Amino acid sequence: MYIGRFAPSPTGPLHLGSIMIAIASFLEAKVNNGLWHLKIDDLDHFRVKQEYINQIKEQLLELNLSWDGEIIFQSKRIANYNFFLHKIESLRRTYICTCSRKKILTNSEPGIDGGIYPGTCRHKNNTRKKNHAIRVLTNKEIVALNDGLQGHYEQDIEEQIGDFIIKRSDNIVSYQLAVIVDDYLDKTTHILRGADLLESTPRQIYLQKILSLPQINYIHLPTLNIAGRKLSKSNGDDLMYKNDPKKIWLTVLKFLDQKIPPKNLTLNEIIEFAIKNWCVKNIKSKRFIDIDDYIHTS
């Protein structure tokens, strides 16, 4: 059984790039007669707001993107995350890191996803403090995946990332750990998300292997770029076509090089057409789609 999901963080309403991911993951689940879950990544309680959760739900429903089952909230799973955190600790694959952010910044070489942690605390046998982070030990093993759109992707995590954090110094479990625990609990089989997360996928596979959790199939879609930058919550708001769900659907299908439905269809007919004709392999861009030309002419 195909089980997919869409997992927004409620730090703002969905922008067009996130909506594109929602639509694509929905279509991929439907084409495979699968389930499509909605999971709210609300662990970072400093940035999360209830009003954004409500807004995201409204946005999805307006687009007729209805999810299967109850909405999943990461904030209700702290005990599950701690269970798996302790499991990794009991396997002696972690250590306590007391480095300050400043210390890491000045001592690390730039890497593909922030600075490469130089292993400062690896052999220090630090004792627990109030605000320590927990890092997982990496090794020489190359971690690879066969992405449904990006193809073969591999990483030497120790070399390119360094020992990475699984619990932050503010006591919040890291995205990398939380997401693999979620996918295990939700029996997720397929993940379709933005290519900005491709670099973090090997870390997730690495943790899945340590914990002997099932592997998942991945498709990383190009992100939307505007003026050379990734579309974010602070730019591209004008691209939301508020109250025009049909236009949003048609725009997304165009960005993703899908067959465009005939004119004058209802929203439901557009969606039916999109499901019938959906094909990931049609997507021409890999890492990003530059939408400047499109918006300046429309």
Ligand SMILES: [Zn+2]
């Ligand atoms: Zn450290």
